[in-house]
Amino acid sequence: PVTDGSRELHSLCAQLEFLLQFDLKEKKSFFGQRKDYWDFLCQGLARCRQEHEGIHFVTSLDKLKTPVGRGRAFLRYCLVHQQLAESLQLCLLDPESLCEWYYARSPFLSPKRRAEILGSLYELDCVTFHLAL
Numbered sequence: 001p002v003t004d005g006s007r008e009l010h011s012l013c014a015q016l017e018f019l020l021q022f023d024l025k026e027k028k029s030f031f032g033q034r035k036d037y038w039d040f041l042c043q044g045l046a047r048c049r050q051e052h053e054g055i056h057f058v059t060s061l062d063k064l065k066t067p068v069g070r071g072r073a074f075l076r077y078c079l080v081h082q083q084l085a086e087s088l089q090l091c092l093l094d095p096e097s098l099c100e101w102y103y104a105r106s107p108f109l110s111p112k113r114r115a116e117i118l119g120s121l122y123e124l125d126c127v128t129f130h131l132a133l
Contacts, residue, residue, distance in 0.1 A: 001128040002079075009131070016075055016084075017068075019117065023106040038071035040101045044091025054078055054087065057133070079129040085121035092118070 002009050020037035027035040045052040054077040064070045078084035092098060098108055107113035 001130045003130050004132055009129075013072065013075060017072065019107065020071070023103040025101055025103060027101075034067070036067035036071055038067040038074065041071065041074060041087070041091055043101075044094070044097060045087060047094060047097070048090040052087065054081070054083060073133070076129075076131050077133055079124065080131050080133060082125045084124060085118055088121060089118050 017037070020040070024037060024040070027039070029035055029039075042055055045055055054074050057077055058064065058070050058073045061070075061073060064073055075084065078087050092108055092114055098106070102108055107117060
């Protein structure tokens, strides 16, 4: 199993975060706080489901104060529960939402690249992750 001490884990999470932030449009909340991929994931999952367990879990953690921290916790939660590919795929279903959140260079706007990314993430479902949440 992959644990918190794994070098590969840190590299994987950094690459995932890079992909989710690459060419992300700058958006601000009502109070002026910059939105991040966490907000994109929340919006995308809210459109598809009543409530995602990972979103509920992360929002219940009082220690997390920033969208980036919440996004990182969500990625870890999804890895542990083998839900990362499915959760991201649900967020990527709506082309209008993708264009609202990402500029044209984002790999998520390319059907071929999006399929490659999701295919790789589905392969991670075979890996056991024992991470501190």
